[in-house]
Amino acid sequence: MTASYAVLQERAQGRQWALAEKRRVRVGTALCGMAAGAGAVLDAVRREVGSLGLEATVSEVGCLGLCYAEPLVDFQSPGGQRVFYGNVAKEQAPRLVRAHLVEGQPAMEGALATLGGEALPGVPALGQLPMMKGQLRIALGNAGHIDPGSLEEYVAVGGYGALDKALSGMAPQQVLEEVARSGLRGRGGAAFPTGVKWRFLASSPGPVKYILANCEEGDPGAFNDKAVLESDPHALLEGIVLAGYATGASKGFVFVRHGHEGPIHRMREAVQQAYAAGLLGANILGAAFSFDCEVVLVGESYVSGEETALMEAIEGKRATPRYRPPFPAAVGLWGKPSNINNIKTLTYVPPIVARGGSWFASIGTERSKGTAILCLSGAVQRPGMVEVPMGRTLREAVEGLGGGVAGGRKLKLLQTGGPLGGLLSADKLDIPLDFDAMARAGAILGSGGIIVADDTACAVDLTRLLVAFCQFESCGKCFPCRLGTTHLLEIMERICRFQARPGDLELMHTVGTQMAAGSLCGHGQLGFNPVQSALKSFGAEFTAHIERRTCPAGVCDGKYLTPERSRR
Amino acid sequence: MPSPTRQAALTTPSEALRATIRRVLASQRGPTVTVLSSLLAVQDTLGYISPQAVAEVAEFTHASVNDVWGVASFYTNFRFAPPAQHTVEVCWGPSCHVVGALSLLKAVLEGLGRTGEGETSDGAITLKYNTCLGACAQAPVMKVDQQLVGRATPALASQWLRGLRREGPG
Ligand SMILES: Cc1cc2nc3c(=O)[nH]c(=O)nc-3n(C[C@H](O)[C@H](O)[C@H](O)COP(=O)(O)O)c2cc1C
Numbered sequence: 001m002t003a004s005y006a007v008l009q010e011r012a013q014g015r016q017w018a019l020a021e022k023r024r025v026r027v028g029t030a031l032c033g034m035a036a037g038a039g040a041v042l043d044a045v046r047r048e049v050g051s052l053g054l055e056a057t058v059s060e061v062g063c064l065g066l067c068y069a070e071p072l073v074d075f076q077s078p079g080g081q082r083v084f085y086g087n088v089a090k091e092q093a094p095r096l097v098r099a100h101l102v103e104g105q106p107a108m109e110g111a112l113a114t115l116g117g118e119a120l121p122g123v124p125a126l127g128q129l130p131m132m133k134g135q136l137r138i139a140l141g142n143a144g145h146i147d148p149g150s151l152e153e154y155v156a157v158g159g160y161g162a163l164d165k166a167l168s169g170m171a172p173q174q175v176l177e178e179v180a181r182s183g184l185r186g187r188g189g190a191a192f193p194t195g196v197k198w199r200f201l202a203s204s205p206g207p208v209k210y211i212l213a214n215c216e217e218g219d220p221g222a223f224n225d226k227a228v229l230e231s232d233p234h235a236l237l238e239g240i241v242l243a244g245y246a247t248g249a250s251k252g253f254v255f256v257r258h259g260h261e262g263p264i265h266r267m268r269e270a271v272q273q274a275y276a277a278g279l280l281g282a283n284i285l286g287a288a289f290s291f292d293c294e295v296v297l298v299g300e301s302y303v304s305g306e307e308t309a310l311m312e313a314i315e316g317k318r319a320t321p322r323y324r325p326p327f328p329a330a331v332g333l334w335g336k337p338s339n340i341n342n343i344k345t346l347t348y349v350p351p352i353v354a355r356g357g358s359w360f361a362s363i364g365t366e367r368s369k370g371t372a373i374l375c376l377s378g379a380v381q382r383p384g385m386v387e388v389p390m391g392r393t394l395r396e397a398v399e400g401l402g403g404g405v406a407g408g409r410k411l412k413l414l415q416t417g418g419p420l421g422g423l424l425s426a427d428k429l430d431i432p433l434d435f436d437a438m439a440r441a442g443a444i445l446g447s448g449g450i451i452v453a454d455d456t457a458c459a460v461d462l463t464r465l466l467v468a469f470c471q472f473e474s475c476g477k478c479f480p481c482r483l484g485t486t487h488l489l490e491i492m493e494r495i496c497r498f499q500a501r502p503g504d505l506e507l508m509h510t511v512g513t514q515m516a517a518g519s520l521c522g523h524g525q526l527g528f529n530p531v532q533s534a535l536k537s538f539g540a541e542f543t544a545h546i547e548r549r550t551c552p553a554g555v556c557d558g559k560y561l562t563p564e565r566s567r568r
Numbered sequence: 569m570p571s572p573t574r575q576a577a578l579t580t581p582s583e584a585l586r587a588t589i590r591r592v593l594a595s596q597r598g599p600t601v602t603v604l605s606s607l608l609a610v611q612d613t614l615g616y617i618s619p620q621a622v623a624e625v626a627e628f629t630h631a632s633v634n635d636v637w638g639v640a641s642f643y644t645n646f647r648f649a650p651p652a653q654h655t656v657e658v659c660w661g662p663s664c665h666v667v668g669a670l671s672l673l674k675a676v677l678e679g680l681g682r683t684g685e686g687e688t689s690d691g692a693i694t695l696k697y698n699t700c701l702g703a704c705a706q707a708p709v710m711k712v713d714q715q716l717v718g719r720a721t722p723a724l725a726s727q728w729l730r731g732l733r734r735e736g737p738g
């Protein structure tokens with residue numbers, strides 16, 4: 001069935017009006033919410049609303065980013081004001097339901113924030129919370145606000161408007177040029193200009209070409225891709241269809257790691273809804289453009305997030321990278337021209353098409369445009385997910401939004417850009433969030449994970465763990481990485497057991513240099529990064545382990561536990 | 569909690585198991601059906617990949633038994649023996665590591681009487697390590713069957729393990 005955009009908007013408006021008359025409760029049930037107990041809170045809210053026979057809509061929403069305050073619940077009055085509560089216990093839920101939905105109280109004690117309506121005494125506005133202040137939300141604009149299971153809610157906030165604009169008045173080439181003009185660079189790690197990548201695909205012959213949306217997100221410490229799927233899956237889908245239109249592709253695949261049920265379910269639901277609404281399939285929104293989309297799952301394998309390994313995995317094989325050339329834009333999935341983008345990259349596309357590439361290019365720094373979507377985790381006071389203009393400093397993110405180190409301890413280091421990224425010592429906080437500035441400092445911005453470690457952590461121990469990850473996840477296809485990571489791990493374990501041998505550091509250097517030079521994919525090429533950056537910033541700590549056979553932080557006791565696994 | 573299908577599969581003879589596997593393979597969502605998607609479907613329903621499953625997947629996808637083993641042995645989520653009634657996963661990723669994943673892991677190992685991944689001696693609980701459970705902002709994180717447990721402490725872990733033991737089989 002093909003509906004026009006106007007019909008979709010009308011339907012969405014109808015639903016919004018129907019909803020506006022009722023009170024509404026939203027519970028954040030993304031992965032972080034669930035880990036904090038949101039499932040039980042949602043049940044408790046539903047039970048209370050049901051048993052009191054209340055006229056209220058209880059919705060699940062995704063991730064607002066205030067993960068430190070999960071489970072997060074908010075009550076919206078018919079007047080439109082939303083009152084948020086953080087760290088809600090399931091025992092507390094019935095009381096909140098009664099206060100808001102029966103007694104009509106404006107806010108209970110302990111309310112975290114309000115959104116809309118008149119200010120309430122003692123309760124800050126959401127935007128004034130220390131973790132929200134100064135954020136600029138482009139890709140995360142709807143996260144935590146709209147019901148990810150509802151196409152209508154996405155349309156009601158302007159969703160699919162960019163697609164309608166493109167299909168009804170822009171040539172594919174024009175869409176591509178807007179994206180190129182925006183200066184958007186890939187958020188999956190390599191920061192490659194998206195417009196340039198799309199041009200490669202656009203100039204490859206069709207008719208069968210693919211857009212691959214990469215939500216493998218195996219980087220520990222990064223959860224923003226999964227959060228987009230769970231919070232605003234239609235925004236990603238709109239970006240994928242726009243990418244398809246701009247490059248003349250015929251089908252999209254969203255590639256998700258098996259086991260993350262929430263994100264998978266949300267994405268599948270969105271795809272189904274989009275087909276039913278004529279936003280996928282033949283003649284989208286009545287235009288001459290047809291495009292399909294499918295969600296594909298992959299088993300646990302970090303390297304399957306690498307662009308060519310990802311194609312192998314979709315084809316159902318072992319996720320090992322391919323030799324290049326040929327490049328994916330010429331020979332990709334099932335031999336067809338393909339383009340791979342990260343989830344965040346694609347989610348920026350609808351606002352870029354809607355508001356123009358120059359608007360996006362006006363945000364950020366000279367060579368890093370737009371925003372950085374960061375995941376703060378580890379020993380930080382306010383773990384969570386934030387979106388800020390590029391160019392802000394790590395300090396503004398970690399100390400300003402994240403509140404600095406938890407428990408009054410001192411900052412020791414940041415681990416950024418995933419396990420292949422680097423360690424940054426505490427004196428590097430003034431580096432701006434900028435792809436190139438981060439790279440110059442020996443770290444990467446990568447997909448935005450920032451892991452905070454306080455002064456109880458041992459840099460050598462953490463390095464051993466990162467090397468263990470790289471070893472465990474090496475796909476084994478090429479020997480510099482397969483043997484190199486194993487060798488590095490052996491040496492790092494010796495060092496942590498205070499059994500280092502003379503020349504071990506030089507040996508690591510040799511191994512690492514050879515890995516970087518001889519490995520087939522980024523995993524092996526970057527696998528020495530953690531060691532190299534740790535040696536640079538924490539050389540003295542290595543020396544203590546190697547020469548004095550002690551661990552200054554008191555972490556290494558010779559009995560460390562490296563989870564013993566290897567790929568069979 | 570294991571699904572009824574999984575329970576049945578553990579107790580029925582191999583022909584019935586084959587029939588179940590065939591049904592699972594035929595009812596995949598698609599449209600893209602591959603060796604990997606087939607293996608994932610079997611693992612999701614039965615909890616493990618049996619030799620019969622490898623043979624059935626090979627036939628169903630027109631691949632060799634060798635290729636199917638190759639794929640199954642590559643991805644670390646596949647197992648080749650039935651899991652225990654309950655599964656406990658502990659994350660050892662860096663976000664969790666810097667806030668105490670190791671003491672959490674030690675408590676779980678102790679509670680289960682194990683020194684690494686695998687089944688408890690009474691076959692009640694399977695322990696699995698994970699490199700990231702996707703809820704890093706709630707580190708340290710573990711997963712008990714389908715439930716993510718964030719801000720996990722050794723005490724909280726012991727409490728969950730006791731709960732599983734009390735509940736008994738499945
Ligand atoms: C070992 C390895 C793992 C990767 N994992 C991911 C991933 O999980 N998600 C992702 O978007 N990119 C990942 N990448 C980068 C991809 O190869 C690719 O560059 C990216 O998806 C392109 O998207 P972008 O241009 O939008 O950044 C990985 C790369 C390597 C070498």
Ligand code: SF4
Pocket residue numbers: 303320321473474475476477478479481482519520521522523524525
């Ligand atoms: S560098 Fe490592 S992960 Fe990449 S192909 Fe070689 S062995 Fe596999």
Ligand code: FES
Pocket residue numbers: 220221222659660661662663664699700701702703704707708709
């Ligand atoms: S690192 Fe433990 S959940 Fe992500």
